[in-house]
Amino acid sequence: AQTVTQSQPEMSVQEAETVTLSCTYDTSESNYYLFWYKQPPSRQMILVIRQEAYKQQNATENRFSVNFQKAAKSFSLKISDSQLGDTAMYFCALSPLYGGSQGNLIFGKGTKLSVKP
Amino acid sequence: ETGVTQTPRHLVMGMTNKKSLKCEQHLGHNAMYWYKQSAKKPLELMFVYNFKEQTENNSVPSRFSPECPNSSHLFLHLHTLQPEDSALYLCASSQGGGSYNEQFFGPGTRLTVL
Numbered sequence: 001a002q003t004v005t006q007s008q009p010e011m012s013v014q015e016a017e018t019v020t021l022s023c024t025y026d027t028s029e030s031n032y033y034l035f036w037y038k039q040p041p042s043r044q045m046i047l048v049i050r051q052e053a054y055k056q057q058n059a060t061e062n063r064f065s066v067n068f069q070k071a072a073k074s075f076s077l078k079i080s081d082s083q084l085g086d087t088a089m090y091f092c093a094l095s096p097l098y099g100g101s102q103g104n105l106i107f108g109k110g111t112k113l114s115v116k117p
Numbered sequence: 118e119t120g121v122t123q124t125p126r127h128l129v130m131g132m133t134n135k136k137s138l139k140c141e142q143h144l145g146h147n148a149m150y151w152y153k154q155s156a157k158k159p160l161e162l163m164f165v166y167n168f169k170e171q172t173e174n175n176s177v178p179s180r181f182s183p184e185c186p187n188s189s190h191l192f193l194h195l196h197t198l199q200p201e202d203s204a205l206y207l208c209a210s211s212q213g214g215g216s217y218n219e220q221f222f223g224p225g226t227r228l229t230v231l
Binding site for chain 1: 160215223224
């Protein structure tokens with residue numbers, strides 16, 4: 001079975017500081033994609049960043065970057081210069097390229113991030 | 118309307134009622150999904166449709182019945198639900214069912230079963 005684990009149910013950070021959200025996963029597949037999705041309070045879930053497992057270079061999107069450690073099956077999200085609008089639930093997700101679950105998203109339980117002024 | 122829309126946004130129903138959730142995507146996508154989001158649990162994939170064909174039924178009880186009449190519309194028909202079915206039901210769509218494709222989510226329907 002493929003699983004995604006987010007060990008931090010809640011985190012908080014001061015505005016303008018940096019925070020890192022943890023994610024570990026388990027899969028027997030060698031090729032897959034990893035995602036971070038953001039769900040703001042009472043708003044729609046949106047994609048923050050994605051990483052292709054066969055690429056060693058860590059993905060970055062403006063203030064968001066990941067630390068992808070394939071051997072350790074770790075995929076953490078770093079948010080730099082945190083803003084009040086970053087307050088949200090953050091979900092880590094895995095999508096295998098092959099097999100019966102190809103294309104499906106397997107989610108973690110989420111981390112609730114609060115950015116404080 | 119843009120993106121993925123869902124109606125109704127809130128629904129309260131008794132255990133003997135029959136109701137339907139509607140999802141519509143305005144993105145020209147070919148794949149659509151139903152998820153169940155419960156507190157303190159990971160999002161659970163329920164159904165996947167690719168080009169109107171159901172490609173995934175994730176061991177969902179038969180009291181949930183999906184329908185995909187075309188690539189833009191997805192329904193979830195509900196009957197004789199249980200209180201534990203109370204949750205946020207999210208619809209999503211993507212351009213094809215491949216792993217790379219970003220899924221776009223709707224705002225969800227908050228379902229309460231009394």
